[in-house]
Amino acid sequence: MDQPASILSSPPPAFTLAQIGDIAKRVYGLSGRLSPLDSERDQNVKLVETDGTAWILKIANALEQPDRLEFQCAMLQHLATVDPSLPVPHIRRSLDGRLLAQVEGTDGVRHFVRLVGYLPGEPFAQAVKTPQLLGSLGDLLGRMDAALQSFGHPGAFCDLDWDIRQAGRSRSRLHHIDDAADRELVESFLNRFDEKVAARLQRLRASVIHNDPNDYNLLVDAPGAAITGIIDFGDAMHSALIGELAIACAYAILDSDAPLTAAGQIVAAYHRHLPLQEAEIDLLYDLIAMRLVTSVTISASRRERAKDNAYLSISEGPAWTLLRQLGAMNPVLATGILRRACGFEAVVGAKKTVQWIKNNHSKFAAIFDRHPALSEKGLVPLGRKTDAIAIASADKRPDEAQAIWARMAAQHGVELGIGPWGEERSIYSSPAFVSLLDKRSRRTVHIGLDLFVAPDSVLHAPLDGIVKDIYVSEEPLDYGCAILLEHEPEPGLRFFSLWGHLASKTTKRLKLGARVAAGEVFAWIGDTHENGNWLPHLHLQLVTYEPASAAETIGVGESAYLDVWADLFPDPRYLAGLSDEVFDQTGREVEEIVTARRQQLLRNLSISYRQPLKIVRGDGVWLIDAQGRAYLDCYNNVAHLGHSHPEIIEVLARQAALLNTNTRYLHDTIIDYAERLTATLPAPLRVCGFVCTGSEANDLALRMAGAHTGKRDMVALDWAYHGHLSSLIEISPYKYKRKGGAGKPDHVWEAALPDSYRAPADWPVAEHGIRFAQSVRDRLAAMAAQGRKPAGFIAESMPSVGGQIVLPPGYLKEVYRDIRAAGGLVIADEVQVGFGRIGTHMWAFESQGVVPDIVTMGKPIGNGHPLAALVTTAEIADSFANGMEYFNTFGGNAVSCAIGLKVLEIIERDHLRQNALNIGNDLIARMQRLAERYPEIGDVRGSGLFLGLDLVEDRASKNPATERAGRIVQKARELGVLMGTDGPYDNVIKLRPAMIFSQANADHLMQVLETAFAEA
Known part of the structure; x- marks a missing residue:
C-alpha cells in the first residue's frame, strides 16, 4: 500500500490492452480475454484463456525496486513449495524461464512484469x-x-x-x-x-x-x-x-x-x-x-x-x-x-494467585467479627428476576427492599446473605451497565462476591495490605465508597482486593499508602443512602492485575467473557473465608436422607442433634456441612491429627498405589510399624496383633486372656463400653443395662465406676483410689466364693463413656495387683484415650504408674483409617498360639501400617502431646473460672484434650442435670461447636478435639461455651 514518496508520486504504467495482450503472448505464450483491475501504483490485468484458466499480469511501477519484486516472486515460489495447498497466487515463469521479466513501454521506460495465477472469490x-x-x-x-x-x-x-x-x-x-x-x-x-x-x-x-x-x-x-x-x-x-x-x-x-x-x-x-x-x-x-x-x-x-x-x-x-x-x-x-x-491466562500469574489464596485460606483473618464460615448462610436470590427486583431495587424503594430481605433471612435462619461470583443477574438494567466490548449485549454477570450484613458492620483485613486507592461516588448503582487494597504476601506474588459499598466514615479512617495489618478493622459497611442505593452489603472483588484505580475496576461483566473474568477477577470465596459448599450443594436433602436411613439402614443407627447435620467435608478441626457452615469439632476423637490431614492422605494414596495385601505375604511396613509402635510402650509389651477396629482389638484381648488363664470370667467397670461385638456387649454395662440390653451375663463382674466427684462424702480424697479398688476386691471375693477365678480385668485407662473420668491416683495399681494375684490378666483399653491425648503421657495407663498385660488401641491410631491394634507380652502371645490360626483379612495390611507409621511420626514431630497438655491446662483453668459463675457446673475434669463438664441441678446434692447438659450441647451446635454428652446420666459434656487444637480454637470454644451457658 505505501512506498517511498517517489513511487507514490509516480503514476502507474499505462499500457493499452492491445500492448498487454502482446506482452502476454510474447513473454508467456498466452492469449485470451483481458480486463483491467484496480491498483494503486501498478497496472494489473486479468487474462482468461479460452479453457477458462485465469491469470493476472502485473506490470510494476517504473520506480519499483527490482530486489523488492524479486523478493515477492521468491516468496510466492517458497510458499508453493513448502505448502502447495495454500491459497496464494502461484507464479508462472516466462517462456525463457524467468520469474520476473522486463518490457519496454512506448515511452521507452522499462517495466518489470510477472504473471501469477488468478484466485477466485x-x-x-x-x-x-x-x-x-x-x-x-x-x-x-x-x-x-x-x-x-x-x-x-x-x-x-x-x-x-x-x-x-x-x-x-x-x-x-x-x-x-x-x-x-x-x-x-x-x-x-x-x-x-x-x-x-x-x-x-x-x-x-x-x-x-x-x-x-x-x-x-x-x-x-x-x-x-x-x-x-x-x-x-x-x-x-x-x-x-x-x-x-x-x-x-x-x-x-x-x-x-x-x-x-x-x-x-x-x-x-x-x-x-x-x-x-x-x-x-x-x-x-x-x-x-x-x-x-x-x-x-x-x-x-x-x-x-x-x-x-x-x-x-x-x-x-x-x-x-x-x-x-x-x-x-x-x-x-x-x-x-x-x-x-489462545489458552493462556488472561493475565500472567492469575492461577498462581488463585491457588495461593486457596492453599492459605485457613491462615486469613476473619473479615467480619464472626467468621463467615461459622455463620448460617443463604444465597440471596438476585439471579431470579422477581426476587431480585424486590431485593435489589433499593434505589426505588430501599426500605421495602431491606424489609423483604430481612423477612427472607429470618424465615431461613440466615445470618449472612451471599451473592455469588459469576451469577447472571437481571437487575443490571440501567445505562451504567452497557457493554463496551460487545454492542449486542449488556454487562449482566456479577464478578465479585456480595456479602449481605447489617450496615455499620466492621470489616477486618484478611491479610496485610496497602491502601492503593480510595474511591467515593454518589452515583446511583455505583460503589458508593470503595477501597482498593494491594497485597504482596510473598515476593513475586501480588494481587489486589476491592471492597465496595462501604460507609463514608471509612475514608476518615484510611489514607492512601497506609498499611493495613491482617485482622485490623479498616472499614465499615455502608447504609443505602451512602452505598450507591443498594441494600447494605459488601462487594468483595479480587483483582489479579494492577488496576489504575478502584473506579476502573468493573464489578459486573459480560457473560461471554466469563473465563476472562475468572482470571482477572477470580472468585474471592476463599479470601472471604467461604467454602465451596456454600455455592455448590450436591446430593440428597437432609430430610430425604433421614427418610432413606429409616427405610434402608438399621433402625438402631442414631443421629446426633434435633436438627441432623449433613456433613460433607472435614478440614483440620472443622467439619463442614452441606451449606458450607463450618463447625468446630470437639467431639470426634477419631481424627486424632485433624480431618483430612494432607500427609495422611498422601501416604495412603502412595502406599495404596504400590501395595496393599494381607499378612500372609511378607512386607516390611508391618514390621516397621510394630517396632515403632511398641517403642512407645513400656517393656515387656512388645508383641503386636493388628486388626481393623477397637472392637476387634478388645475381642482379641478377651480371647487371649481366656487362652492364657483358661478362664472366662471378666471384671469390668460400671457404665463401661468396649465395643459392639457380642463378646464386648456382654462386658459393657453401657449396653447391657440400657434399653434393649439383656442384662449382666453370669461371667461378668461389675465393679463400681471410680468417679471421684460422686465418691461418698466421708471418703478422704487421698484414699479414693484405694476405696474404689475395694469394689474390685469384693467382686474377686464373690468370684472366689463360687470357686471361680478371673480371666482378667478390662477398663479404659480413663473411662470416656462413663463420663470423662480421671481415675483417682493409685486406683489401677491396686486393681492390677489384686487381679494378677487372683490369676487374671489386666487389659488397658486405650481406644479412646491413647496416643498422647491426655497430654502428660503417651498412654493414659502411664499416668497411674502401671504396666498392663494387654493394651488395646483403635480410633486415633489411623486418623480415621480403619486400623486398630493389640500389644501384649511374648508370654501371653505364646499361650495364645495354641495351634488355631489367627487371621484378619485387612488387619496389618500395608496401607494401614504405612498410615499408622505416619500418625506416630506426626505426633512426635509436631509435639502434639505437649500441645494437648498446654491447651488442655488452659481450657481446664478457664472452665473452672466458668464454673465459678455457673453453679450447674459441678465438676471440671480431664487431662490434656480429654475433658468433661459434669452438670448438676445443685452442687450440694450433685443430682445430674441431664436436660441442661443436652440444651448446652444443642446451643453449642447452633453456635457452631460440636460436643456431646456421656456418663450414666448423660449429664457430662465431653470434649475430645483433635490434637492439633490451637489456642485460637480454644478461645473460640470458650466463647461458645460462655454464650451457651448464658442462653441455653
Missing part, C-alpha cells in the same frame, strides 16, 4: 464475518506464516510506513486530523505505543510476513464460509511476526459488534498452526489500534487525493468507528480476551 470486506470465516482467516495466516519461518531474502528488508514497528511515525501526521476529540484519541494510542509498546515490540520475533492481509486482499468463497485466497504481496516484508495478526484483525473486525471476540476467533485459529508467545499477544490490542492509527492518519494526510480514489479511503470511516470503540476499552480486559483465546 469475493472480497472478504463484503462477506458476513461469521466465526467460521474468521477462523478460516486465522488458519490461512497461521499456515502461511508457519511456512515463511524458513524463508528469507534481501529484498524483504525495507523501510515502509506500513511496517507495524514504525507505527509511531503517525504522530507526524496528527495535525491533519481536524476533529479535536479524534486527534486526542489518536494521540492517546501513540503515547501508549511510545511508552509501553515500541521497545517491547523490537524484542519480539520477526520474520517475513504478508504485511497487508486487509479485507480487500482476502478472497472468500460464495457461501462466505472460508477464505479462498490471499493476494497482493506488494507490502510483504521482514517485520514483527505479530504484526501479521494485528493488521489482519484491524481490518477483519471493522463493523463488528464484538471486535475483541472476532479478533479472538482469528487469533485462536492462527495459534493452532503457529503458536504465539505470550509477549506477542500482550501487544496485540495496541498493535491493532496502531494499524488503525496508521491508516486514519495516512488517509487524513492524503485527504485531497483520496477524494478521487475509493481504494485509498474505503476503510477510513469504519476504522474511526473501531478506533473509538477500542479507545473506550480497558486495555487489560481487551488483552485478557485475546490471551484467553
Whole structure:
C-alpha cells in the first residue's frame, strides 16, 4: 500500500490492452480475454484463456525496486513449495524461464512484469464475518506464516510506513486530523505505543510476513464460509511476526459488534498452526489500534487525493468507528480476551494467585467479627428476576427492599446473605451497565462476591495490605465508597482486593499508602443512602492485575467473557473465608436422607442433634456441612491429627498405589510399624496383633486372656463400653443395662465406676483410689466364693463413656495387683484415650504408674483409617498360639501400617502431646473460672484434650442435670461447636478435639461455651 514518496508520486504504467495482450503472448505464450483491475501504483490485468484458466499480469511501477519484486516472486515460489495447498497466487515463469521479466513501454521506460495465477472469490470486506470465516482467516495466516519461518531474502528488508514497528511515525501526521476529540484519541494510542509498546515490540520475533492481509486482499468463497485466497504481496516484508495478526484483525473486525471476540476467533485459529508467545499477544490490542492509527492518519494526510480514489479511503470511516470503540476499552480486559483465546491466562500469574489464596485460606483473618464460615448462610436470590427486583431495587424503594430481605433471612435462619461470583443477574438494567466490548449485549454477570450484613458492620483485613486507592461516588448503582487494597504476601506474588459499598466514615479512617495489618478493622459497611442505593452489603472483588484505580475496576461483566473474568477477577470465596459448599450443594436433602436411613439402614443407627447435620467435608478441626457452615469439632476423637490431614492422605494414596495385601505375604511396613509402635510402650509389651477396629482389638484381648488363664470370667467397670461385638456387649454395662440390653451375663463382674466427684462424702480424697479398688476386691471375693477365678480385668485407662473420668491416683495399681494375684490378666483399653491425648503421657495407663498385660488401641491410631491394634507380652502371645490360626483379612495390611507409621511420626514431630497438655491446662483453668459463675457446673475434669463438664441441678446434692447438659450441647451446635454428652446420666459434656487444637480454637470454644451457658 505505501512506498517511498517517489513511487507514490509516480503514476502507474499505462499500457493499452492491445500492448498487454502482446506482452502476454510474447513473454508467456498466452492469449485470451483481458480486463483491467484496480491498483494503486501498478497496472494489473486479468487474462482468461479460452479453457477458462485465469491469470493476472502485473506490470510494476517504473520506480519499483527490482530486489523488492524479486523478493515477492521468491516468496510466492517458497510458499508453493513448502505448502502447495495454500491459497496464494502461484507464479508462472516466462517462456525463457524467468520469474520476473522486463518490457519496454512506448515511452521507452522499462517495466518489470510477472504473471501469477488468478484466485477466485469475493472480497472478504463484503462477506458476513461469521466465526467460521474468521477462523478460516486465522488458519490461512497461521499456515502461511508457519511456512515463511524458513524463508528469507534481501529484498524483504525495507523501510515502509506500513511496517507495524514504525507505527509511531503517525504522530507526524496528527495535525491533519481536524476533529479535536479524534486527534486526542489518536494521540492517546501513540503515547501508549511510545511508552509501553515500541521497545517491547523490537524484542519480539520477526520474520517475513504478508504485511497487508486487509479485507480487500482476502478472497472468500460464495457461501462466505472460508477464505479462498490471499493476494497482493506488494507490502510483504521482514517485520514483527505479530504484526501479521494485528493488521489482519484491524481490518477483519471493522463493523463488528464484538471486535475483541472476532479478533479472538482469528487469533485462536492462527495459534493452532503457529503458536504465539505470550509477549506477542500482550501487544496485540495496541498493535491493532496502531494499524488503525496508521491508516486514519495516512488517509487524513492524503485527504485531497483520496477524494478521487475509493481504494485509498474505503476503510477510513469504519476504522474511526473501531478506533473509538477500542479507545473506550480497558486495555487489560481487551488483552485478557485475546490471551484467553489462545489458552493462556488472561493475565500472567492469575492461577498462581488463585491457588495461593486457596492453599492459605485457613491462615486469613476473619473479615467480619464472626467468621463467615461459622455463620448460617443463604444465597440471596438476585439471579431470579422477581426476587431480585424486590431485593435489589433499593434505589426505588430501599426500605421495602431491606424489609423483604430481612423477612427472607429470618424465615431461613440466615445470618449472612451471599451473592455469588459469576451469577447472571437481571437487575443490571440501567445505562451504567452497557457493554463496551460487545454492542449486542449488556454487562449482566456479577464478578465479585456480595456479602449481605447489617450496615455499620466492621470489616477486618484478611491479610496485610496497602491502601492503593480510595474511591467515593454518589452515583446511583455505583460503589458508593470503595477501597482498593494491594497485597504482596510473598515476593513475586501480588494481587489486589476491592471492597465496595462501604460507609463514608471509612475514608476518615484510611489514607492512601497506609498499611493495613491482617485482622485490623479498616472499614465499615455502608447504609443505602451512602452505598450507591443498594441494600447494605459488601462487594468483595479480587483483582489479579494492577488496576489504575478502584473506579476502573468493573464489578459486573459480560457473560461471554466469563473465563476472562475468572482470571482477572477470580472468585474471592476463599479470601472471604467461604467454602465451596456454600455455592455448590450436591446430593440428597437432609430430610430425604433421614427418610432413606429409616427405610434402608438399621433402625438402631442414631443421629446426633434435633436438627441432623449433613456433613460433607472435614478440614483440620472443622467439619463442614452441606451449606458450607463450618463447625468446630470437639467431639470426634477419631481424627486424632485433624480431618483430612494432607500427609495422611498422601501416604495412603502412595502406599495404596504400590501395595496393599494381607499378612500372609511378607512386607516390611508391618514390621516397621510394630517396632515403632511398641517403642512407645513400656517393656515387656512388645508383641503386636493388628486388626481393623477397637472392637476387634478388645475381642482379641478377651480371647487371649481366656487362652492364657483358661478362664472366662471378666471384671469390668460400671457404665463401661468396649465395643459392639457380642463378646464386648456382654462386658459393657453401657449396653447391657440400657434399653434393649439383656442384662449382666453370669461371667461378668461389675465393679463400681471410680468417679471421684460422686465418691461418698466421708471418703478422704487421698484414699479414693484405694476405696474404689475395694469394689474390685469384693467382686474377686464373690468370684472366689463360687470357686471361680478371673480371666482378667478390662477398663479404659480413663473411662470416656462413663463420663470423662480421671481415675483417682493409685486406683489401677491396686486393681492390677489384686487381679494378677487372683490369676487374671489386666487389659488397658486405650481406644479412646491413647496416643498422647491426655497430654502428660503417651498412654493414659502411664499416668497411674502401671504396666498392663494387654493394651488395646483403635480410633486415633489411623486418623480415621480403619486400623486398630493389640500389644501384649511374648508370654501371653505364646499361650495364645495354641495351634488355631489367627487371621484378619485387612488387619496389618500395608496401607494401614504405612498410615499408622505416619500418625506416630506426626505426633512426635509436631509435639502434639505437649500441645494437648498446654491447651488442655488452659481450657481446664478457664472452665473452672466458668464454673465459678455457673453453679450447674459441678465438676471440671480431664487431662490434656480429654475433658468433661459434669452438670448438676445443685452442687450440694450433685443430682445430674441431664436436660441442661443436652440444651448446652444443642446451643453449642447452633453456635457452631460440636460436643456431646456421656456418663450414666448423660449429664457430662465431653470434649475430645483433635490434637492439633490451637489456642485460637480454644478461645473460640470458650466463647461458645460462655454464650451457651448464658442462653441455653
